[in-house]
Structure formats: C-alpha cells, structure tokens
Amino acid sequence: MNKNIKPVNLHSICDLNFALKSNRINNDLVKKYEQYLGITLKDSEYNDIHNLINYLYSFNLPVKVDGIFLDYHIPAMSKEMDIIKISDNIILNIELKSKDKTLEERKNQLIQNRFYLSKTKYDNIFYFSYKSSDNSLYQLEDDSFTSTDQTPIKLIELLNKPNKDNVHIEDLLIPSDYLVSPFNDPQRFLDGEYLLTNSQKSKEVELTQILSTNNCVFLSGNPGTGKTLVLYDYAKKLISEGNSVYILHGGNLNDGHEYLKQHGLNIYPIFKLQEILSMNNDTNTYFMIDEVQRLNETQITEIRQTMNAKLIFAGDPNQVLNKNEFGTRLKEYAKENSIATVKLTNKVRSNQNLAEFIKGIMNSHYPVDKNYPINNKHISIEYFNNDDEALFYIDRLKKESSFKILVLPGSIRFQKDMYSIYNHLHENAYNVIGQEFDNVATLLGSNITYSDNGKLVSNGTYYDSGMALFQNITRTRLNLKLIIVNNPQLLERCINLLK
Structure with a gap:
C-alpha cells in the first residue's frame, strides 16, 4: 500500500x-x-x-x-x-x-x-x-x-x-505484470513467471512432510494468501517428479482450467466427482480438491472413504455462497477427523486501502483504520434507478473498458429472481471462484441491506447476495467499481467511506 x-x-x-x-x-x-x-x-x-x-x-x-x-x-x-x-x-x-x-x-x-x-x-x-x-x-x-x-x-x-x-x-x-493466477494467466503460470514467497514455499514443505506419514491434509487460506497458486504450483512439482495428480474443482471449470487441461493437467469439475471416485488409484497418486468449501460433508466423507490416493483438501472456510455449503464446518471437520491443517496466513495479494473499504462495506459499524485512509483513486461508484439503465451501462462498460463484470448469482429456487436478468450476460461469484482480476465491476441490488448490528445481509435469493458480493470484491487486484441499483442506503454508506 x-x-x-x-x-x-x-x-x-x-x-x-x-x-x-x-x-x-x-x-x-x-x-x-x-x-x-x-x-x-x-x-x-x-x-x-x-x-x-x-x-x-x-x-x-x-x-x-x-x-x-x-x-x-x-x-x-x-x-x-x-x-x-x-x-x-x-x-x-x-x-x-x-x-x-x-x-x-x-x-x-x-x-x-x-x-x-x-x-x-x-x-x-x-x-x-x-x-x-x-x-x-x-x-x-x-x-x-x-x-x-x-x-x-x-x-x-x-x-x-x-x-x-x-x-x-x-x-x-502494475500488478498484472507480476501477479500470476493459474486461471487468469495460465501460460505464464506454466512458464513459471511467478515468485512464491518464503512463507508459501515453507507451506509446500509442510504438505510434503505431512503426506509422507498421512494420506490426507487440509490446505487453508484466506483471500490474498495465494492458496490457489500454492496448490497448483505443488501439483506442477509433483507431476514433474513423475507422480499422478488429479484436481477436482469445487465448481464449474473456467477458461484457465481448460487451458491447463490442454497442457497436461488433469482437472475435473465438481459434477465429475463420481467418475473420479471410480478411477484406479494408489498411494502414489495425489488427489486435490480445490475450493473444497463448496462441497458438502457427504461428498468429502465419500472421497476419504473411497480414495487410496493422498488427498489435499484446499479451500477457504469463509468463501461460501450459501449457508448450506460445508465451508463453515471445515475446521471442525478437520479436527474431528484428525486431518492436519496447513494454513496460509501471510497475505501476498494485499491492498490495505481496498481492504478497509471492503470491511466498511460488509459492516456499516466498522471504523476505518485512520492509518490506512481509503483512496478513492481506485474505487468508483455508479448509481442507477432501475435494471434497464444498469444493463445499458454494464454492456457499454464491458465493450469499452478492461473491467471484469461480475454480477450476483441468481436464484435456482425461485422462478423469478432479481439478478436473473443479468446472469445470462455476465459472470458471477460462482463462475469466478479462485480467480482474480486487475479491474472488477460488481453489481449491488436493492435486496442488500444492513442489520441492526451493522452486518451486510440480503434476502429474496437462494445464494446469499452479501456473501457473493464479498467474493466478487475480493477478486480485485487494483480497481473496484460498484454498480448500485436502487439502493440509496448502500450508496450513502459507500459515499461516506470514500469521503
């Protein structure tokens, strides 16, 4: 910063x-x-x-x-x-x-x-x-x-x-010159155009040490700690040593996944779980589950009981889109089943100004740290009264700028959802799990508000819009744009933070 x-x-x-x-x-x-x-x-x-x-x-x-x-x-x-x-x-x-x-x-x-x-x-x-x-x-x-x-x-x-x-x-x-994501910069990742910190290197050593005597380990990391890079770098090293490595992604595969698959990595989406469980495997095989917080407990238990391979569960317990997902129970589950945990704690991707803004958005009672005044140079706001105006602006922004447009995921439970009009045109928090972008523009609708204790809450959608918003804005490396639709309360909070 x-x-x-x-x-x-x-x-x-x-x-x-x-x-x-x-x-x-x-x-x-x-x-x-x-x-x-x-x-x-x-x-x-x-x-x-x-x-x-x-x-x-x-x-x-x-x-x-x-x-x-x-x-x-x-x-x-x-x-x-x-x-x-x-x-x-x-x-x-x-x-x-x-x-x-x-x-x-x-x-x-x-x-x-x-x-x-x-x-x-x-x-x-x-x-x-x-x-x-x-x-x-x-x-x-x-x-x-x-x-x-x-x-x-x-x-x-x-x-x-x-x-x-x-x-x-x-x-x-410029962050994009040196921050490499396996998904957003797959060729640069394959070419090794990145640098692991000493802390990240030590975590890979820990993984090796634990898996030498155990068949299962949990790799945990908050946004910005480089969890995905560490996991995929470790996979690359294991493959170079002649090991068989299979990666299950806790969501749909993105373009980066597909590129890595074309260049030799065995990566599968979550709906291929049963296919993977039926594969022949032994203790010389490594099975990695990325974004494991998106799975449920039954799936994780089935993997542990079925697979003879060495297992690496990787994820962030806080990065969930629905309260029914397993993320909140990960730590407890690991403890109950004596699964050793390797935790990435040192942030590599860190923008303290942006971090303070995010904390202020997620909690209206949060007092911004005066040592890190929010710099509005990298944060902007656009406000619209209705969806038609917002859609027109988003389409133009997508064509004329470098911003990655991330909307909030629509409901799969209700026939009609306030975000469904956007989801068929743009990506959402569910589609970009594990990815990061220099410039992010994200949508905030009228269903997001603050509870009496200041916490950001939402209603009317199957996926928690507050959780999805947190995922969207933590994908940001440098510039964040908020597109607020018919939500004066949220607009006022943002303006107060950027004063």
Whole structure:
C-alpha cells in the first residue's frame, strides 16, 4: 500500500529523528510528517539510514541523498522495499538490515526485488544491501552477490545521478505484470513467471512432510494468501517428479482450467466427482480438491472413504455462497477427523486501502483504520434507478473498458429472481471462484441491506447476495467499481467511506 509517497532528503529524515530524541519536537508531529511523506518508519530504520549516510561519507566523496523514496510497498502486495531512487532510465534499490540476517537471506531479498523491479520500464536497475551492525555493503549483479572496495564507490555514483522529475512512485509497477493466477494467466503460470514467497514455499514443505506419514491434509487460506497458486504450483512439482495428480474443482471449470487441461493437467469439475471416485488409484497418486468449501460433508466423507490416493483438501472456510455449503464446518471437520491443517496466513495479494473499504462495506459499524485512509483513486461508484439503465451501462462498460463484470448469482429456487436478468450476460461469484482480476465491476441490488448490528445481509435469493458480493470484491487486484441499483442506503454508506 503506497500512500502517495513523496521523495525525501535522507539528512532531513535523520534530523527529524534526532530532534525527536532530543525533545525538540514531539512524537505526534513526527507521525504527522511521516503521514505527509506517505511513509512509516521504525526507530531502527531511522538508525539504519543515519548509519548508511555516515558510512558513505567515510569515503570522503560528495554524496547526494535527496530524491529518495522510502518505505515503498509494491502495489497489491505485502512486500516492501526500503530505499528507491529513480534517475533517467535507472532505478537504484537499497535494502537496510540491522542484524541477524545471513548473506544468503540478504541476497535472496534482492533477488525477489529484482523479480518485481524487472517488470518496470527501466532498463538499468541496481541492487544493494547494507547492514548497519557491521557496515557491510553488498551488490547483486546477475547471480553474483559481492562486496569489494568499489562497491560503495559505485553506490555513491548512483546516488549522485540527477533525480528524475515528476516521478509518481505509485505508478512504478502494475500488478498484472507480476501477479500470476493459474486461471487468469495460465501460460505464464506454466512458464513459471511467478515468485512464491518464503512463507508459501515453507507451506509446500509442510504438505510434503505431512503426506509422507498421512494420506490426507487440509490446505487453508484466506483471500490474498495465494492458496490457489500454492496448490497448483505443488501439483506442477509433483507431476514433474513423475507422480499422478488429479484436481477436482469445487465448481464449474473456467477458461484457465481448460487451458491447463490442454497442457497436461488433469482437472475435473465438481459434477465429475463420481467418475473420479471410480478411477484406479494408489498411494502414489495425489488427489486435490480445490475450493473444497463448496462441497458438502457427504461428498468429502465419500472421497476419504473411497480414495487410496493422498488427498489435499484446499479451500477457504469463509468463501461460501450459501449457508448450506460445508465451508463453515471445515475446521471442525478437520479436527474431528484428525486431518492436519496447513494454513496460509501471510497475505501476498494485499491492498490495505481496498481492504478497509471492503470491511466498511460488509459492516456499516466498522471504523476505518485512520492509518490506512481509503483512496478513492481506485474505487468508483455508479448509481442507477432501475435494471434497464444498469444493463445499458454494464454492456457499454464491458465493450469499452478492461473491467471484469461480475454480477450476483441468481436464484435456482425461485422462478423469478432479481439478478436473473443479468446472469445470462455476465459472470458471477460462482463462475469466478479462485480467480482474480486487475479491474472488477460488481453489481449491488436493492435486496442488500444492513442489520441492526451493522452486518451486510440480503434476502429474496437462494445464494446469499452479501456473501457473493464479498467474493466478487475480493477478486480485485487494483480497481473496484460498484454498480448500485436502487439502493440509496448502500450508496450513502459507500459515499461516506470514500469521503
């Protein structure tokens, strides 16, 4: 999450911290200044910056330390970079470390940074790691991570380059360039054009360890943790090792599934469950059930009793469309049946501004975190009095923009449903399970309201419209558009959140 970061002079930042420590200014003023700059720094980070400046000055060369971006967060990610400087066709990245980091860890951090910054329009990018506890400075060049007498000289030369004017750091990277979904970017997924975090890699190791002594494991993850990517990456690795892998998807297959099937993955929709259960399988076969929360308890029990294969149940207990689905009982079921759980907790796809807005939409009593003010640059609202006007707008939006149109699923129980007029034209929460998009436009009808305790509720449809709305908006990587039809209460709540 980047809060319109402004470039700073490192001397200025250090002087600010010194003034605080010497009681010349108070902490509230420092926090206000940080907020103005769009950064949040720990006391140890101030010390690291101060030590870096002193270290560079020790070489008796002029050093330019202005035009620096601090605390840069990669859009839609939970990853940050300490120092970025941008010159004409040049990016300089410096990572600051205090202690307790090995050379291998420092190198791997820069390799990860390179993966992301290589997606920018800049041709020349330089990566350094500075550790203040021992004044060690290393540079990553290709696969070499070295420190020589010339390393600090090189860094000083890069710092002294003229700053590029009118840089908007928030536009440096575009999420679609580095966020890869097995379904939305199947060829890039097959080509390995993505990066698992250390946490995600460790979860794959856990899966292997558990399945070496057990035949069943539950992989759990909330939206944004990369559960689907981890599951499909693990499947790809198992296949490369010569194992047989079958994947059952808890819904209908999308175009991405079909593409992966054409390139060798065995993927089946939920209605093919009985066909899979009749297959010959043994302990060298892996059977993965993705979006398992959409199944019911009888189906899960049948799978466990029928299959001799190693089983991986993957899902998010909260991502359900109907209260009758099994999701809410997943954790309890796993505990009752002694099924080990591997839980993805660290968010990879994260947009704190958007997250605050979503929390505010789902609960009218939710107090937005003042540390993450909602940025209406990436959230927009359109309001219509009736379905005809909304349909006309949606059709035009689909033709003229890059927005993915997601409506709310219509009822299968009632003969006529308020969303049925939209469902034959556009996708809904049920169709896009497990997918994500840069730009999402979603429909909100008049059946959605707030209960007395502030919770978003709905009525009149078989699928819970509130749950479906949550699924739709959590598919968003960057830009969200709400298309509200005949619902003044929801319009007012949205406007209040975006003030």
